[in-house]
Amino acid sequence: MTAFLLPGIDLAAFAVGIADRLRRSGVAVTLDGAATLTRALRLQPPRTRSQLYWAARLTLVDRRENLEKFDAVFSAVFDHGMVPMDPHARRAGLHDGGHDRQSTKSSTIGRRRSDAGGDVPWVTRTVTGTLGDRSSEDSSRPGDRIPSALAGVADQRFSDLDPIRLAEIASWIEHAAVTWPTRVGRRREPHHNGHLDLRASIAASRHTGYEPVRLVHTRPARRRRRLVLFCDVSRSMRAYSDIYLHLMRAVVRTGDAEVFAFSTTATRLTPTLRNRSVEQTIDAVNEHVETRFGGTRIAGSLSSVLHSHRGHSLRGAIVVIASDGWDSDDPDDLARVMTQIRRRAHRVVWLNPRAGLRDFAPATGSMAAALPHCDVLLPADTLAALRDALDVVLC
Known part of the structure; x- marks a missing residue:
C-alpha cells in the first residue's frame, strides 16, 4: 500500500477549489458539496488517484448529465496538476513561479508546475513535506515522527553512515510503535x-x-495477522543486517511474528529477539547464527524452514524477505520455493537495499526468479525507504 495521496494539504481549501472549478464548468454543485468532500477525505484519506476520483465524484456530482463535465475537469486538474508540498509554496503564494520548488516523495501526484495555472488553490499546512514531519494521520509507520537528530540522515544509505548514527537509528527503531495488520x-x-x-x-x-x-x-x-520475516545476514548484507534485526526485534516484541536469519542455513531468532536487553540480544544472535557474514543460500534456507514444522507459520501470514538477492543456489530452486511460499502466504514483500540505486535492475538470476512470486519489491537502504516499506508490510 502506498502513502496517503494528499499529505499536508488543506483539505477544505482543496475541496472548495474543486467545487468552484466544477461550477465554472457548468456543474451544479450543492452548497454542502465541498463540506461533504472534506469529511470524506478525512474519514478515508485517498491513497491512489482512483480513490480520490470516486470520493470527489460521489460527493460533488448528483446528476448523470454532469459526469462528462466532471471527468473533463478532473482530468484537466490532475493530468497536468502538480501539488506544492514545501513550505515555500505557502509563503510565496499560489501564483509565484519564480523559485524552484523541491521535489517530494510523499505524494504520487507530485507538485504543480508553474504553467498549470491557478485553477485549484493547493494550500499546504505548516507541516513540511519531509519525512520527519509527516501528518499524524499516517499511523501505519513506526513512531509519529523521526527525531530531529535523525531527520538529516533519513535519505542517506545505511552503508554510508557512521556507527554512532547507526546506533541512534537502531535505538529509535527499538522504541518505535508498530501498528499491526489484522485479519477477519x-x-x-x-x-x-x-x-x-x-x-x-x-x-x-x-x-x-x-x-x-x-x-x-x-x-x-x-x-492480528502473523508476520514471518527472513533476514539475510551474509557478507554482502553486512551493512544492513544489523538495522534489519533491530526492526525485526521491535516487531517480535509487539505482536505475532516469526523471525529467521539465514546465510547458508536458516536460524530461528524469535525467542532470542524477545530479550529486553538490546546488548544481550545482539550477543545471543551472534552466538546462534554460526554462519553469519558467510556465503548465501537463499533457496536452501527458505526451503528448510518451509519443510520444517515451522512451515505452517507462513500460512496466511505476511512474509518479508530482506536480502540483496545474491544467491549461490540454482535460480530454479529459488523459483520453486517462492512458488510454495506464495501459495501459503497472504502477501510476499521483498526488501532489497540495492533497489534504491538508480541503475538497479532485478537482472540477477535469483532476483529475477523470485520477483514474479513477490507482491512488491521495495528498497530499504535508508531510513526514509524503510519507513515507506513498512507502509506496505504493515497495511
Missing part, C-alpha cells in the same frame, strides 16, 4: 453496527422475563 477471524464480537445475533439476544432475554428488550448485534472479530 472466525469468532464474533459485540458491536452496535453488526448483524443481529439471535442466540445472544435470546440468552439476554432471560433477565427480562424472556422478552427481547435488548437485542445483541455482533460482527466478525479481527485478529
Whole structure:
C-alpha cells in the first residue's frame, strides 16, 4: 500500500477549489458539496488517484448529465496538476513561479508546475513535506515522527553512515510503535453496527422475563495477522543486517511474528529477539547464527524452514524477505520455493537495499526468479525507504 495521496494539504481549501472549478464548468454543485468532500477525505484519506476520483465524484456530482463535465475537469486538474508540498509554496503564494520548488516523495501526484495555472488553490499546512514531519494521520509507520537528530540522515544509505548514527537509528527503531495488520477471524464480537445475533439476544432475554428488550448485534472479530520475516545476514548484507534485526526485534516484541536469519542455513531468532536487553540480544544472535557474514543460500534456507514444522507459520501470514538477492543456489530452486511460499502466504514483500540505486535492475538470476512470486519489491537502504516499506508490510 502506498502513502496517503494528499499529505499536508488543506483539505477544505482543496475541496472548495474543486467545487468552484466544477461550477465554472457548468456543474451544479450543492452548497454542502465541498463540506461533504472534506469529511470524506478525512474519514478515508485517498491513497491512489482512483480513490480520490470516486470520493470527489460521489460527493460533488448528483446528476448523470454532469459526469462528462466532471471527468473533463478532473482530468484537466490532475493530468497536468502538480501539488506544492514545501513550505515555500505557502509563503510565496499560489501564483509565484519564480523559485524552484523541491521535489517530494510523499505524494504520487507530485507538485504543480508553474504553467498549470491557478485553477485549484493547493494550500499546504505548516507541516513540511519531509519525512520527519509527516501528518499524524499516517499511523501505519513506526513512531509519529523521526527525531530531529535523525531527520538529516533519513535519505542517506545505511552503508554510508557512521556507527554512532547507526546506533541512534537502531535505538529509535527499538522504541518505535508498530501498528499491526489484522485479519477477519472466525469468532464474533459485540458491536452496535453488526448483524443481529439471535442466540445472544435470546440468552439476554432471560433477565427480562424472556422478552427481547435488548437485542445483541455482533460482527466478525479481527485478529492480528502473523508476520514471518527472513533476514539475510551474509557478507554482502553486512551493512544492513544489523538495522534489519533491530526492526525485526521491535516487531517480535509487539505482536505475532516469526523471525529467521539465514546465510547458508536458516536460524530461528524469535525467542532470542524477545530479550529486553538490546546488548544481550545482539550477543545471543551472534552466538546462534554460526554462519553469519558467510556465503548465501537463499533457496536452501527458505526451503528448510518451509519443510520444517515451522512451515505452517507462513500460512496466511505476511512474509518479508530482506536480502540483496545474491544467491549461490540454482535460480530454479529459488523459483520453486517462492512458488510454495506464495501459495501459503497472504502477501510476499521483498526488501532489497540495492533497489534504491538508480541503475538497479532485478537482472540477477535469483532476483529475477523470485520477483514474479513477490507482491512488491521495495528498497530499504535508508531510513526514509524503510519507513515507506513498512507502509506496505504493515497495511
